[in-house]
Amino acid sequence: MFGHRLLKLATGPGERRFARSLPSLEAVQRENLARLLGQVAGMPAHARAGLSPDMSWERFAAAQPVTDYDHWRESVEAHRTRGESRMTGSPVNRFQPTSGSTSAIKWVPYSKQFLGELDNAISPWVVDLYRQYPGLMKGRHYWSMSWVPTSLRESMSDEVNDDLQLMSLGKRLVAGATQSVPQNVSLARTSDDSLFATLAWLAADRSLSMMSIWSPTFGLGLLKSLALWRHEIADVLQSGDWGDHMHGVGNPGCPRSPRAAALLREWDGSLDANFFKALWPSLALLSAWDTAASAPWAKQLHALLPQAAFQGKGLWATEGVVTIPYQGEHTLAYRSHVYEFQDPDDGAIYAPWELETGQRVMPLLSTGSGMLRYKLKDLVRVDGFNQGVPILTFLGRAGTTDLVGEKLTAPVLDEAIERLGLPAGVTPVCTVAVDNAGHGKPGYLLLLEGLPEQAGDAGERLEAQLLEHFHYQLARNLGQLEPVRCVINPAMRERYLHQCRQRGMIEGNIKMESLQYWPGSLPGWLSPVAASSPDREEPAL
Template sequence: MFGHRLLKLATRPGASRFAASRHALEKVQRQKLAQLLKRVARQPQAKAAGLEAGMSWEQYAAVQPVTDYDHWRDAIENNRLHDKESLIDSPMVRFQPTSGSTSAIKWVPYTRQFLGELDNAISPWVVDLYRQHPRLMRGRHYWSMSWVPTALRDSMREDINDDLQLMSFGKRLVAGATQAVPQEVSLARSSDESMFATLAYLAADPSLSMMSVWSPTFGLGMLKTLSQCREELAEVLETGRWGGRMLGVESLPCPVSRGSAQLLREWNGTLDSEFFRALWPSLALVSAWDTAASAPWAKQLHALLPHAAFQGKGLWATEGVVTIPYQGQHTLAYQSHVYEFQDPQDGCIYAPWELEKGQVVMPLLSTGSGLLRYQLKDLVRVDGFNGGVPVLTFLGRAGTTDMVGEKMTAPVMEHALSRVLLPETLTPVCTVAMDDAGMGTPGYVLLLEGGSDEDADTLAGQLDSCLQQHFHYQLARNLGQLAPLRCVVHPAMRERYLHQCQQRGMIEGNIKIESLQYWPGDFPSWLPRVAGGQETVP
């Protein structure tokens, strides 16, 4: 397609810069900091903090503390709601909503400077994609949108959840011509309507050559919704009319494909790789998270679309990008932001050129949004170097659950899970720390997806024993402060987990399956309670 050739041409300069400067990591990063401080130092908040243009890397690190969102919350809200001074001297484009594992909506400033930094990561990624998967040139692409809660839609811009908006204006225009789904689907009145329209466009396009989503569970959910709505989608594709769908977005043309409509009508709804091969014969690549707790779900997604290659995503957060898939490795996006890395054990902070193979660290980002030394609660392992630039593997979230002093972490939980014999019929979704684990006592509940719970008690005992190798957990169990770990099995546990995350303020499409979470508040009504040693379903 002509649009793909134009996009390759537009992204080539950024890709060339990325490739050429990999052996000058320290020089590039020091220059990035100098450019950032020039813009930041002009703002009142920076002057009050003692930040000045021309500071060296070492002077900056001595003055600016490590921060999180709470550090910037008041300044961001004053800027967003009252049009007060921004954190950086760069035109504001929008405020992007995001959420953490346990937090409600946060608003991240997206300035012109920050979007340019993201564009610096996208260019080498896109060029490398075309180089490794040339069949991508032959069809249209789907780059997922992060479905925002329906209640927020009236207060947000239409481009706020479109991944193409991470590109520069020119590249966005070119990339738009390669897309299977028009941006206007985001204007629908609800996320359900947006999803229906997205599936209609995807089902109507046999030339689809790339499906890029963030969470593999989101991709699996899309395929399941396609199954559930197949009769209605077939009617829409056959008639070319939305019917009762997409009211208020009448300008959005309805796709037509009688061939796809026939496939949908003949389909019995079973998620089957042969059906998807017939629907999307040109699919060349599926892209999604595939590390840490996302790994089993990425495997399931690829199993349904095996005729396409699979690429694991790099580490992206709404606050910035850490790694991109590049030459088969997750390489630090060193041309984007200013990066530092903190050891979670002793708190020592390293410049990216100081990292050594085998280290496990947490990224700190200083970006064109004005967030400085912003700590991402992610653990990454240094697995090597790509021409002098660190190659990093995402290990999971860095947070600790500590209800009664047990000091549990995701790596400890994952290590324990790796030591038990998990039946092939069960897939772990998440281990949740709860103030009331169903017996009036704090405890941990492993959520599993599967059809039978006959192995649940045995598995729970094995996992609890493994966790007791962790001193603080064993002490809490011995003192009766923690209830024994429980395993709860349900055939649709993933969907229940995702729904619970949405109820807690997280954004669909951005929700990452995690090894360990803490759910404060009331005991979820859909989980079985335990009374007198017996489970009861409320």
């Protein structure tokens, strides 16, 4: 397609800069800091740190503390609600919503400078994609939207949902010509209408050659929703009319495909690789998270779309990008932001050129959003270097749950669950720390997807594994914690995702995590009574 050739040309210079300066990591990072300080020094949010445009890397690190979102919340809200620019001199294009594992929606300023930093990561990734997967040139692509809750849609700008907005304007216009799903589906009044329209456009596109999403569980949800709505979508594709969908969207357009309509009507709705091969015969690449807790779900998704190659996503957050897939590795996006890395055990902080193979560290980002030395609660391992630039593997969310002093971490739980040797067809979804696991005591719930009879003694065996850890054993001996409990359900993934949405997290960006803390009351289906009564009717999600 002509649009793909134009996009390759548009992203080529950025990729060449990325490749050419790989040996100059330290020089590029110091230049990034100088450029950033030119925008943020003197702004009210940074007055206490006393930042100046001519600061060295070392003086900046000494003056600016490590931060989290709460450090910037007041300044962000002052700008978002009252127009008071406190964090950066770069014009703010929009405020992008995001959410953490336990937090409700946060807002990240997307300034002109910050968007340019993201564009510096996208260009080498896109060029490398075309180089590795030439089949991408032969059809249209689907780049996932950021699925904003229905309740926020009327208060947000038209442009906030589309992941293509991470590109510069020129590249965005070119890339738009290669897309299977029009941008205006993000303008629907509800998330359901956006999802329905997305599926209709995708089903109609026989030439679809790439699906780029974030969470593989979101991809599995897309396929299941296609099955549930197959007859209604078939009617739309046969008639070329939206019917009761997409009201309020100006010039919504509507796909028409008698071929896809016939396939959907003949389909029994079971998730079957042969059906998806027939629907999307040109699918060349599937891109999604595939590390840490996302790994089993990525395998399930790829098994349903085996005609496509699979590429694991780099580490991106709404607050910034850490790694991109490049030359077969997850390489630090060193031309984007200013990067530092903190040891989770002793708190020591390293510049990226100081890292060593085998280290486990957490990224700190200083970006054009004005958020400086911002700690992402992600744990990465240094697996090597590309001409001096670190290659990093995402290991999962960092940090510890500490209900009563037991100090459990995700790696500890991952290792313990792996040693359980769960039966085939049983998949761990998450272990959640809760304030009331029964009898008014806090504790842990292992959520498994599978049939009830497959659970066996998994809870007891996991408890035995955790009792090998001093602090957990002490908390149990002192009667401070309930024993870990296993909850299994054939639809556990969907139940977990529903609960994440109920807690304010954003669809499409919900990352599967090994360990989470869920404050407040538990849903009925996780209560001890519900879990011990398999015949009890549970609410549909």
